[in-house]
Amino acid sequence: MKFEVITLFPGFFTSALDQSILKKAQNKALIEIYIHDLRPFGLGPHKVCDDVPYGGGGGMLMCVEPLVKALESIPKVPQKRIILLTPQGEKLTQKKLKVLSEYDQLIIVCGRYHGVDERFKAYIDEEISIGDYVINGGETASLVLIEGVTRLIPGVLGHEGSLTQETFEHDLLGYPQYTRPPVFAGQKVPGILVSGDHKAISQWRKKKALHITRKKRPDLLDELDHEQD
Ligand SMILES: C[S@@+](CC[C@H](N)C(=O)[O-])C[C@H]1O[C@@H](n2cnc3c(N)ncnc32)[C@H](O)[C@@H]1O
Numbered sequence: 001m002k003f004e005v006i007t008l009f010p011g012f013f014t015s016a017l018d019q020s021i022l023k024k025a026q027n028k029a030l031i032e033i034y035i036h037d038l039r040p041f042g043l044g045p046h047k048v049c050d051d052v053p054y055g056g057g058g059g060m061l062m063c064v065e066p067l068v069k070a071l072e073s074i075p076k077v078p079q080k081r082i083i084l085l086t087p088q089g090e091k092l093t094q095k096k097l098k099v100l101s102e103y104d105q106l107i108i109v110c111g112r113y114h115g116v117d118e119r120f121k122a123y124i125d126e127e128i129s130i131g132d133y134v135i136n137g138g139e140t141a142s143l144v145l146i147e148g149v150t151r152l153i154p155g156v157l158g159h160e161g162s163l164t165q166e167t168f169e170h171d172l173l174g175y176p177q178y179t180r181p182p183v184f185a186g187q188k189v190p191g192i193l194v195s196g197d198h199k200a201i202s203q204w205r206k207k208k209a210l211h212i213t214r215k216k217r218p219d220l221l222d223e224l225d226h227e228q229d
Contacts, residue, residue: 080105085138089127094168110138175205
């Protein structure tokens with residue numbers, strides 16, 4: 001998988017991409033991440049990338065031309081998806097991450113200021129939001145997307161089986177988990193987990209996952225009911 005990020009703040013990514021899973025996945029050549037600085041595509045001698053919006057209203061907007069030029073500069077592969085990060089986009093979910101992980105190249109455009117000139121939307125495949133809130137720029141959102149997709153790529157985590165038991169798999173939250181010590185400040189690890197009875201453990205986990213989902217996120221069970229109707 002190739003991730004290509006267009007940003008006005010390339011320095012933002014320096015440390016984040018050089019840590020933990022993302023670093024290992026790059027070292028194993030399972031992913032490639034290219035950060036494209038938008039600034040050189042800016043207009044005029046000052047490489048301007050933003051301007052005031054028509055109609056007023058204050059703030060700045062990212063100009064369409066530098067964005068299009070930056071996009072055009074990226075060599076594309078056939079199985080690609082061009083994504084604009086915006087709070088107005090489709091909300092990112094685990095299901096959506098899986099769909100995105102099937103592509104060979106994700107080109108991710110990070111907005112800043114008041115967002116991008118509407119005409120840029122003619123050049124993208126889709127708009128994605130990381131949630132119903134507004135942050136300052138698409139850079140943080142792009143890291144969420146890149147990390148979420150990367151961990152689904154076979155070979156990245158090294159224990160893919162555990163992915164199928166995670167929160168949001170089968171529209172359920174994950175079951176409670178414990179590690180050593182067996183007792184901490186009077187709180188004991190549930191006896192069943194140290195029983196060695198794998199069938200009983202599996203049943204306990206399913207029950208707990210269902211119980212926790214019903215308590216914390218009943219909306220997920222509603223979705224599940226709709227899917228099965
Ligand atoms: C301050 S926001 C612009 C918000 C815009 N004025 C609006 O009302 O939709 C600047 C940039 O941050 C990014 N951004 C902010 N919130 C986001 C979210 N929830 N999901 C994805 N990107 C987001 C987008 O790239 C956006 O263009």
